Amino acid sequence: MPKWSIVAIASSNLFHLDTANVNYYGISITISSNSNTLSGNTTNYNNVGFILTNSSSNTLSGNKANYNVQNGFSLNTFSNSNTLTKNSANKNGFYGYRDDSTGSGTLGTANSYSSDTCSGNGFGGSSPSGLGSPQP
Numbered sequence: 001m002p003k004w005s006i007v008a009i010a011s012s013n014l015f016h017l018d019t020a021n022v023n024y025y026g027i028s029i030t031i032s033s034n035s036n037t038l039s040g041n042t043t044n045y046n047n048v049g050f051i052l053t054n055s056s057s058n059t060l061s062g063n064k065a066n067y068n069v070q071n072g073f074s075l076n077t078f079s080n081s082n083t084l085t086k087n088s089a090n091k092n093g094f095y096g097y098r099d100d101s102t103g104s105g106t107l108g109t110a111n112s113y114s115s116d117t118c119s120g121n122g123f124g125g126s127s128p129s130g131l132g133s134p135q136p
Contacts (some may be wrong), residue, residue: 008033021045026065028061029055032059038063049092052079061085071098072118080110088127088130089118097126107131 005020006027008034015038020026026043029036030053038060049065049072052058064087065072068076072089075082079102089096098119104112107128118125118132125132 005043008036011035013037014039016040018042025051027051027067029058029108031050031055034058037061042066042092043068046098048074049089050074052076052082054078056081058082059085060087063087065089066091067098068092070094072096072121073098075099075101075109075111077101082103082111083110083114084131085114087116087132088114090122091120093122095123095125095127095133098123099126099131100127 005027005073008029011034013036017040017132020043022045026046026049026072028051033055034057036058040134041063043065044067047069049068071094072092099109101110106113113131116132
């Protein structure tokens with residue numbers, strides 16, 4: 001299994017209609033990669049579908065993360081001011097959406113979530129609960 005399929009260590013990129021299946025990370029936005037746009041991408045059967053690490057001001061819309069071993073979408077403590085809209089995360093092993101940040105965003109995270117959906121995830125729809133609907 002490859003370690004990752006698509007990795008951004010840069011800013012202001014557009015990732016559109018990409019597919020990343022059967023990798024450790026499907027799509028990884030990392031190390032201060034800011035202001036990227038990810039839309040219409042699909043990540044299935046990876047360890048983690050989408051992961052944002054130490055990255056801010058990214059926009060994720062209309063992406064799908066299904067059947068990943070851990071989380072569909074994962075944002076670490078130092079990823080903030082990101083916007084997630086109309087994404088779906090279904091049947092992942094852990095959570096559909098896991099956000100470890102804290103701030104004034106959605107449900108006390110440092111990020112904004114709107115109209116995201118999730119169902120059938122192993123540990124629940126999201127952590128914190130309520131980032132996507134319906135919760136399991």
